[in-house]
Amino acid sequence: MPVIEHRNILFCLFDSLSLKDFDQLECAGALPALSCLRSDGVFFNRCYTPCPESSPARASVFTGLDPAVHGLWTNGVALPHTETTFSQLLKSAGYSTFLAGRYQLAGVSRWTTEHVPVRDFEQMAWAHGPLHRSRQNAYLNWLKQIAPEDYSSIFTTQANPDKTQLSHQQKTAYEALPDELSFNHWVGKSASNWINKSIDDKPLLAIAGFCVGNDLGAEPHPDGDGEGVSEIALRQADTAIGKIVEHLRASSRSKDTVIVIASARGNCDFASGDNQMNERSIRVPLLFSYPGCDPRVVDSLVSTIDIAPTVMELANVVRGGRTQGCLLPAVCNDTEATRDWAMTRLRTSTLCGARNWKTSFCLNKWKLVTQHNASADGGDKLRLYDLESDPEEQSNLALDQTYAGTLESMIDQMIDARCALEDRTEPRIAEF
């Protein structure tokens, strides 16, 4: 077997999984495979997404760019074709690339099929989620074929693009399926099958797009884009990841493979009055596991825009100029010095069309959230939290004069962070 100078990458990406929900379920022993990877890998304890909406957050994961730069600023916008993903760069560098499950770098409402660019993947088994009724949903086509009765028990009527809300009946029927018929099992199995079939002399990139949010690929919650976690789906994803890892260990690939576990965004439950900028919405689990890594928990503040450049570095593929992420500490070098700040932006609308724009900025133990709506004032306009003493963000210190200095300093640094995240990726090649 030839020496592989480019490591294989298994990239498991969850749609909606907060660090908080992940921790709770993991502590309860519900996620044995992920627990095992966590204890063997580098785990990031303070990783933030640049956007609490799915599609912008995923575009940031794959491009290493802030949503204000890559252009996919809200759900339903397609990633401009001029942007490149790390999947594409790895494929161009000779990687054999594969996608199973969700990608979501374009809108998929009305059961639209996402046209995943062929420049990103050599092969793909695309499916936005178990209850997303595109005719090209590869999972549903598989389910219909191997378990037609189960399929019929979930979908009792034809797909109607005008009715895409989650139905209780569909959800119940889907969740009653045996694990081996679940979406996440299928994602894992597709990835394993592809790893089996792939030829040995090319490095691999497998993207496993798991679906653990409780919308299950149907229309997001009507009050905005937030999702709780489906415990069943997460447990199934854990089993599926365990099987892929087993499969890798049984093959000759294991010693050259980097496993990345990430979530594009957190969970936000409107029923419980969650704020779309709270820690549960924007702080996500991130872990890297690879042979020879020094297992540890990294407390530095990082962002999911740091994933793309780090994956490129681990794959030993030149990144090119257009990236804003930093190399993740502990994975790419020994120092833990890193950005130490994270900015998250929400630029969406409410049901009635009003602006729902918020910006969050985290630095050390402080978190500042601004609301950009013209009508916002007083306590709604600014929120300042001490995450160390108030991790549940119950006490807004913005109106407390004792913290006036901290508040203004956080405002200053939020302004500077906005400036830092502007598009300056084009190199300066001359003085004028």
Added chain:
Amino acid sequence: MQTSKKRPNILFICTDQQRGDSLRCTGATWAVTPSLDKLAGEGALFKNCYVQNPVCSPSRASLFTGKYVANHGLYANGVPLPVNQKMFTRTLADAGYDCGMIGKQHLSPCDNWQTEPRRDDGYRYFKWAHGPNHRALENDYHAWLRSTQPEIHAQIFPEVGANESTAYGNKAKMGTPIDSVPKEAHYSHWVADCALEFINHERAEDESFCLVANFFDPHHPFGAPQEFRDLINTDAIPDPNTRDDELSNKPPEQTFYSEKSYAGVAPGFKDYTQEQIREIRAQYWAMIALIDYEIGRILSALDSAGLAEDTLVVFTSDHGEMLGNHQQLLKGPQLYDDLTHVPLIARWPGKVTAGQIVDELVQWVDLPATFLDASACASDNSIQGDSLLPLITTQNSAWRDWAISEYRDSGFTTDPKIMTTMLRYENWKLIIWHGAPATNGQRNGEMYDLSNDPHELFNLFHEPEYAETRRKLKIKLLDVMAETEDRTQSQVRSW
């Protein structure tokens, strides 16, 4: 007779480094600007037009793309405009306009006498010259000078000599020889000659044109033909706007820029005597007088061709010039009105009410939106600005209440890099000198109450009694920064 259904021609006249207050009609009573004053009287004169960046290339990128500096990718001189950015001239050409560009464009690096490459710009007519001293062999002004005034060309531009240095113009304390040649040999005259050639080009009756005529003056070096210098009464020009010890209350970088301009590349205010500063100012207005004369020729040609009624004429400039005010020269990270406020005149007979003064805060990103709106046939969703036409053709139109200008290490670089952001809002101006994580520079600021201190002499940023206003403006800036993010990609699906 022209039909009213015909799409209007667009004549966009842009100078380089011309202050907003430099015309007689904008307050410079000593200025010799009869053509532009007349143009303003026949159209709308904007009192508060701001550019998105105080140096050439990033500012012009905002003009051509209609995007803010944070988004178009050309954040500094020396950075090429990314290829995926669309120019409004391309959009107009696609809609059937006959497009042309004369003079300096600067959407790509031009130092070391580099030729600016053609882009997907939509121009039929392209007469490029980065500047009168720019020795790219493709400098069309030099080609014209070689054929019309060979002796002058040979004398000023020998094949070898002092002009080989790319920094020649920037290092010159006063005018260089090419600046004071007789008007018939001058760059500004060449721009007008080309404009005449373009305007008089034979077109189909229903074909409209868009001409971008870019003058290099009144950009330094500070020199003009004697004929125009003679028109300027030096004694009528006030002394530079400053006060004793002014810079002690300003960000310390301004002291550095007072000593040397262009981050050390060019002579600074402190290198000049008071008399030399007076002469610089006189030469500046002499250059403007020449421009005005040449613009007069262009507008006459438009009249003679019977096109004035069907042409939207817009006059403006890409940024200002410190001109010794605040003890500084040229331009850089300073976001005084000296640099960010520019003249803007729009004339469109029958459409734009003549003689109106527009007080609203408008910006350069609004210009391409205005041109496409006027054309009534071309549109480009990627433009972030708003058309000015509703503002000047209807009585009541809602308009934004702020303007922003962003400097991002945009001029000659410094260590640490300087990044500054200006917000104009109500009677206030806030200027942020950014710190980490944007740059390693020291975070600082300026704040001016323009109703009581229109010349921006008293920095209130650190004054305790203005702390609440400062905080209010910073929060407004965060809102404006959110407003100016690029959300031009269409949301084609609901999720």
